[in-house]
Amino acid sequence: MKVFKKLSWIVLGIVAIMALSSAIYVYTHTPEYVGNIETDKLSKKVEVYFDTYGIPHIYAEKEEDALRSLGYVHAQDRLWQMELLRRISIGGLSEVFGEDMIKTDKFFLSLGIDDASQKTVENVSKDNPMVVLSQAYLDGINQFIAEGPTPIEFHLTGLEKTPFTLKDIYNTVGYMAFSFAMAHKTDPLLTNIKNQLGPAYLADLEIGVNPKSTLIKNYKPSIRDSIKNDIAGLVSEVLKDFPVPQFEGSNSWVIAPNKTKNGKVILANDPHIGFAQPSVWYEAHVNAPNYEKYGYHLAGVPFPLLGHDRKLAYGLTMFENDDIDFYYEEEKPNDSSFYKTSAGWKKYELVTKTIKVKGEDDLSFTFKKTHHGPILNGIADQVMDQRPIAMSWIYTKLENKVMDALYGMSHAQNLSEFKEALPDIHAPGLNIIYGDAVGNVGWFATAKLYQLPDSTDTKFILEGSTGMDEPIRYLDFSENPMAINPSWNFVYSANNPPDSINGKFYPGYYLPENRAKRIVALLEPKNDWDREAVQQMLLDATSGVNAKVVTNLAKSMEVKEMTEAQISVLDKMNVWDGNNQLHQIEPTVYHRWIYFLLKNTFEDELGPQMFQQMLDTHFHKRLIAPMAAKDDSVWWDDVNTPDSVETKNVVVNLSFRQAFQSLEEDLGGEPNKWTWNKVHTLEHGHPIGQIKALRSFFNVGPFPISGTREVINNMYFKYDDTGLYPATSGPSTRRVIDFSDIENSTSILPTGQSGNPFSEHYEDQAEMYNQGKFRKMMMNKEEIIKTQKSMLVFEPKK
Structure with a gap:
């Protein structure tokens, strides 16, 4: 008994030590949102107020000082993301993830982005204001690399931190230029x-x-x-297992004063980018004499691609x-x-x-x-x-x-x-x-x-x-x-x-x-x-084109050959308005039907490999509606049946029956339970979250998600034979800038501001995003100071 008690105390001691070590590790590796940091090259004190969602509001007396502070706080939240983005163009992913990335590295090295960046850096003037501010931003990143805690991803991959240079910024922008691909x-x-x-x-x-x-x-x-x-x-x-998100599409519109309730411009923008964790944008509100910008930054890029102030706003x-x-x-x-x-x-x-x-x-x-x-x-x-x-x-x-x-x-x-x-x-x-x-x-x-x-x-x-x-x-x-x-x-x-x-x-x-x-x-x-109406428009999930596709396909259906259950589903589809909400069955039936329609139309001529390649292109999306309306096409015939010539009617009916049967097999025999939430989900994947044991720690989700392909709330997914539709890209932010009330303009991120899994801001916006909610983009300094959650002060080194 004494031996047992002794062993118990030893085990408890080991557990306590491990728990304490874990607590210390988490504490020392969480981003610093409070305190004082001494900084080289800083001319005067910089105050950084973090709001409820961890967004920095930077106030400096000199723009260079503001950019140095931005580089530091950006790095403490997103250094791992910065590291991956700068590595793509130089063929540096294999050093992190091993031999599986060799083909990817070869391909990107052959594109010549790194060589072009080197040439640009050699020729650009160091006195160029863009270069001066970029270098200040890099100074901030590099101070965090030298003095801040090492992100957990570096420990897990065994990667050493190294300073960032101007060429790294150009290489990141070069990847953005290619990612459309x-x-x-x-x-x-x-x-x-x-x-x-x-x-x-x-x-x-x-x-x-x-x-x-x-x-x-x-x-x-x-x-x-x-x-x-x-x-x-x-x-x-x-690009199959690419560890960073790609740019895909987007919506944007700007409404002139004559069409707004308050007689002022309203801008809306939601760039569509591959979902990942961390999400692509880092928000920052930067203030200096004669300069203010509330912007959305790529990791490692000092100037925002999306931004606004009290005078103007822009998006892409x-x-x-x-x-x-x-x-x-x-x-x-x-x-x-x-x-x-x-x-x-x-x-x-x-x-x-x-x-x-x-x-x-x-x-x-x-x-x-x-x-x-x-x-x-x-x-x-x-x-x-x-x-x-x-x-x-x-x-x-x-x-x-x-x-x-x-x-x-x-x-x-x-x-x-x-x-x-x-x-x-x-x-x-x-x-x-x-x-x-x-x-x-x-x-x-x-x-x-x-x-x-x-x-x-x-x-x-x-x-x-x-x-x-x-x-x-x-x-x-x-x-x-x-x-x-x-x-x-x-x-x-x-x-x-x-x-x-x-x-x-x-x-x-x-x-x-x-x-x-x-x-x-x-x-x-x-x-x-007004702002509220524009917010609702960004969440719109209705496609009149998809509803018209169903109408055109239904004209080819042979009702006499259908079961009562099939007729009931087809009747429901015929009155569908094209909306795509979680508890509807119409989107589930529509996309299963369209997949089989595409497969039965094109795969016989193209073969499985080229057919899958077609599904990776934009033009396959453009041909769905025209093909649904087209009675005659060389593609309707199945070349594998030389003794017969198939028509559109044959292909459309076969595709509906296959879709119906596959839905019965996957979701059961009650069509009213084939709801969209069971097959359309969103998970924000971290590169290290691909390891099963670490998935729940690094990834965010999965969640059921409304929306679908090619609606305003564009939640894109690929067609394949799984019958599941995990969203792979969509709104990377939803922004509404209202010049009638600029300080109450709104936004949202898909997960959170920080890419550090120990930060409270790692996924604190995810549920809001899924529910279609927005939050304020704060610009009023008095309000920011009054409601700040924490404050970080950068001071010149003594």
């Missing part, structure tokens, strides 16, 4: 379809801009062989323009070190890169490069032993002044100054929306656009040896699509195509008109908009 998924796939199936199979794929669809209107005031390649498969593979969506072209290169017979150009044979440039791999020896690889760009064939197994394919990407070809644009936008005092900064954005293509306190509204498609020969179709791989498919000229920014103070009193973007200018449409990878159509339908008739 739709050209890599689309152009090679369409080329394969054309070469293997023939031009007739392209006719119904909605590749180009339909002039009859909902377009963003411009308004300016009077001022050969069958070649198989699999670049699409390459991109799908390297992806333009979705085509800024990547692929070229077949012709190699010299008997000497593969040369490739053919219109001026003769030219020697390939050979580029060698080295990748550090966790637990393994360093890996070096070499790829070829032409005047167009890198040859992708040697980057992964998918494109080996075929004609060389080079990638031409405008981001790495032109002078990089994107950071100058972000500085200019965040420091503009009026519409004229704001517009002056926009031509510096050459890539990624962005729709920038603008509104201000004096009543101006604007939409600007920002990108360095270029003109190709009329005979060139950029949706296919081009011929690189002839010189016939080269850009003719770069367009001046004045030729870009835009609308400033239009007569219809609002501007908007939903990643849909802009109307033509000079009789031409700009090629791109635009989203279907569903969201745009709904936005215009809601905005046009109403002239008394």
Whole structure:
């Protein structure tokens, strides 16, 4: 008995020591929201007030001091996120996650982002105000790296902290420029379809801009062989388990004073980005003499991509323009070190890169490069032993002044100054929306656009040896699509195509008109908009297009061959208004039906691999509504049944029966229980949360979530054979800026402000986000001080 008691005391002692050690670890690794920190290079004291949601409100007497403080508090909440983002472009993910990331690292190194960043940094003036402020921000990050606690992710991965440099900022922006990545998924796939199936199979794929669809209107005031390649498969593979979110789409609109209740501009924006933990944006309210901005920052970037003050506000969506072209290169017979150009044979440039791999020896690889760009064939197994394919990407070809644009936008005092900064954005293509306190509204498609020969179709791989498919000229920014103070009193973007200018449409990878159509339908008739109404509009989950799809499909249904239960479900679908709420069955039935419709229509010709690649593109979303309305198409026939020719009726009925049967198998025999909340969920995944034992600690969720694909509350998911629809991307924030009451403008984040799992602000907004709630973006200093939760003071080192 005495031995047992002794052992019990030993065990209790060990448990107590472990508990105490854990408590000390948590305490010492929680972000500092209270106290005093001495800082190098600081001229005067900086006060940082943290509000209820952990958002810093920074007050400094000099903007450089404010940026140093921003860098520190940003790093203590998001250093791990900063680390991952800067590693993408340099091929540094394998050093963290091991050999599974080698293909991804090879691909991103071949893009040349890091090389372009190095060139930019070498040429930029250190006296440039943008560089001065960026360096101050980096000083803050690096002080936290040197003196602050090491985030738990670094301990778990064995990664050492290293200082950040100006090149890291450019590499992060470079990743943002690429993350859209739709050209890599689309152009090679369409080329394969054309070469293997023939031009007739392209006719119904909605590749180009339909002039009859909902377009963003411009308004300016009077001022050969069958070649198989699999670049699409390459991109799908390297991005499959990508540890950081990608930019996907977005909604935005700005309502002019004539259409608002209080006669002031209202701006709304909800950029659609892949869900992850931490979420993409870090909010900060920065104040210095002659400067104030409440902004949304990427990890490691000093200037906000979204922002507002008392004078103006701005937001963004992806333009979705085509800024990547692929070229077949012709190699010299008997000497593969040369490739053919219109001026003769030219020697390939050979580029060698080295990748550090966790637990393994360093890996070096070499790829070829032409005047167009890198040859992708040697980057992964998918494109080996075929004609060389080079990638031409405008981001790495032109002078990089994107950071100058972000500085200019965040420091503009009026519409004229704001517009002056926009031509510096050459890539990624962005729709920038603008509104201000004096009543101006604007939409600007920002990108360095270029003109190709009329005979060139950029949706296919081009011929690189002839010189016939080269850009003719770069367009001046004045030729870009835009609308400033239009007569219809609002501007908007939903990643849909802009109307033509000079009789031409700009090629791109635009989203279907569903969201745009709904936005215009809601905005046009109403002239008394206020903040609350705009908030509700951001949560709208109705698709009139989807309801019309059901109407068109129902015309093909053979009711006599259906069971009573099937007829009952079809009757319910026929009166559906296209809404997508948690306890409805219609969205569940709709998406199961559409998946089988797409599968039965396209997979027989494409095969399983190319069919899955199609589901990764935007154009598959654009073709659903047109195909539902189309009675005749070469795609309706099943090529695997040579003795019969299938019609639309056959495919539609088969797809409905398969959907119904699969729902019975998955959710039971009572259709009224097939509710959307059982299959549509949202989980914010942390890279380390992929380890099952750590999932509940690092990940946030899963939660049932309303909304669906291509509604304003756009909760995107991929179609596959699982019958489940976990949302992979959606609103990365919902912002409403009301110039009639600027200090009560509202916002929300998907999880929380902090990326530190020990912080109370790691997921404190998640439930609010799921419920469609908003919180105030505080700007009044007296109110901030009065309601602050904590205060951190930065002082010059003595």
